[in-house]
Structure formats: structure tokens, C-alpha cells
Amino acid sequence: MTRRQAEKNATRARQEVTGQPYQAALKDLRDERLAHREGVINQAPWAPADDGPVPSELSGLVRYHSYAICRYLNDAIHRARYTGLPFYDWQRMTLYHLTDALEHLNLLIGTVTAYLQEQRVAPGRIQSHLQVGSDNAVEAFITPSALSHLAGLTGKTAAEDRSGIWHDVGASIAGGTGWACPEREDALEAALAALYGNYPDDEQAFDNLPAPLKERALALNELLRPLTNPERAT
Incomplete structure (x- = not known):
């Protein structure tokens, strides 16, 4: 469909509603589209919140889901390497774990x-952050579950059609209760730092922790060194 045909269709649809x-x-x-375009062009490229610290609820959000993703990926690795499953069971369980990680x-x-x-x-800035080229690609990420999750995370009541478990999980992340488990997320962060922090080549690798x-x-780095750098084992 051409742009002109799409405009004709939208105009006829408006006629049916307004009788114009x-x-x-x-x-x-066309006036509405022009006003929208001007609003986008004139919008500030930054938000006031950019000048402050990262909101604690967003840090908690990333930690919670990163823990869940790593847990499912670990399950997938174990299915693939250690269980000796028949191929049918392997494909079923491995894809379960991978799609659960993808959902998170x-x-x-x-x-x-x-x-x-x-x-x-x-x-435009959000598009750049997401590394996508259109508003449609951005909107594809914003599902009803994401909106419900955000409402719970920020202490808002979800719309009736968006209530459910993800709203409750969002509230638990913000409050550090329920589904959230800061201690396990701490353990994951320490373990990932030990695996990927490039210590001791970079003596400041853990300074952000x-x-x-x-x-x-x-301590974990010392235990892992014989596995990751056998020549450095003492």
C-alpha cells in the first residue's frame, strides 16, 4: 500500500466517524500529523530524571530479571550437557528454558x-537506546504485561485488563519482598563479576561493587582461577 492510498483510507475512516x-x-x-511531527521535533532530547541518580526500582528490576534469565540459561546448559536426555526430551526442555529466559x-x-x-x-533517543529504526519496533516491546509490570513497580494500580501476576511481581521488586530475592541477586552479581570482571589483569574490575x-x-575469583587460568594456579 502506498502512502497516498493509506492517507485516503485514513481519511475515509475519519469521515465515517465524524461525518465530515x-x-x-x-x-x-494532515493538521494532526503536522502537530505531532512538530511536537517530536521540538521535544527535549533528555528528560529531567536524566540528571539524577538511577531510580532504585529500575536497578532492582534489572537485577531481578537478570537473575531469572541466568537461572533459565543455566538450566538449558545442564539439559544440553549433563542429563543424558533422549533427544525429544532435550528439545522440549531446552526450548522451555530458553523461551522462559526470553520472556524475562x-x-x-x-x-x-x-x-x-x-x-x-x-x-528518537529511545530508538537509539534500543538500536531499532522505527516507532513500531519500539512499541513492539511495550506489551500489556510490561505496562502491568511497570504499574506494580511504580506503585500504581494496573488497568483492569492489565492486572495480574506481573503487576504483583513489579510491586515485590520495588519493595524487596515476595518474588524478589536481593540475597540471591547479590550472589549472582558477585559470581558474574568473578567470571567476567577480568581480575587481576584489571585491578579495578570489582571496584563498582x-x-x-x-x-x-x-574469593570466588581465587576459586575459579585454576579453571579459567590454569597457568596462574598456585
Whole structure:
């Protein structure tokens, strides 16, 4: 469908709703598009929240879902390597684990994106952050589950058609209760730092961690060194 044909279809649809003559409906449609375009162009490329610290609920959101994703990926690795399953059971369980991880990843991205939209971050900037080329690609992340999750995370009541478990999970993340488990997320962060922090080649690799997590990461690094760098084992 061409752009001109799409405009004609939209104009006729407006006529059916408003009863306007064709030309009047077409003019209103074009005026609305022009106003929207001007609003996007003139919108500030940053939001006031950009100047402050990262909201604690967003940090908790990333930690919670990162823990869940890693747990499902670990399950997938174990199914693939250690269980000796028949191929039918392997494919069934492995795809279960991988799609569960993907659900958490998509929900995490969609919830953060919806939060940025609420903060009136410029659409072009959100596209850049998501590495996509259109508004449609951005909106694809913002599912009803993501909006429900965000409502719970920010202490809002979800719309009736968006209530459910993800709203409750969002509320638990913000409050550090229920489905959220900060201690396990701390353990995951220390373990990931030990695996990927490039210590001791980079002596500052763990400096971003709080002191208790840094201590754990250093201890884990010593245990992992014979596996990851056998030549450095003592």
C-alpha cells in the first residue's frame, strides 16, 4: 500500500466517524500529523530524571530479571550437557528454558522502555537506546504485561485488563519482598563479576561493587582461577 492510498483510507475512516466532507477530514488529519511531527521535533532530547541518580526500582528490576534469565540459561546448559536426555526430551526442555529466559528479557526491555516514555524521553533517543529504526519496533516491546509490570513497580494500580501476576511481581521488586530475592541477586552479581570482571589483569574490575560483594567476588575469583587460568594456579 502506498502512502497516498493509506492517507485516503485514513481519511475515509475519519469521515465515517465524524461525518465530515472528505476535504475537511483530510485537512484535519494532515493538521494532526503536522502537530505531532512538530511536537517530536521540538521535544527535549533528555528528560529531567536524566540528571539524577538511577531510580532504585529500575536497578532492582534489572537485577531481578537478570537473575531469572541466568537461572533459565543455566538450566538449558545442564539439559544440553549433563542429563543424558533422549533427544525429544532435550528439545522440549531446552526450548522451555530458553523461551522462559526470553520472556524475562523482553519483559525487562519493555518495562524500562515504558518507564522512559512516561519520563518523556525523546522518541528518537529511545530508538537509539534500543538500536531499532522505527516507532513500531519500539512499541513492539511495550506489551500489556510490561505496562502491568511497570504499574506494580511504580506503585500504581494496573488497568483492569492489565492486572495480574506481573503487576504483583513489579510491586515485590520495588519493595524487596515476595518474588524478589536481593540475597540471591547479590550472589549472582558477585559470581558474574568473578567470571567476567577480568581480575587481576584489571585491578579495578570489582571496584563498582559494594564492599561485601567485592569481597565475595575476590574469593570466588581465587576459586575459579585454576579453571579459567590454569597457568596462574598456585
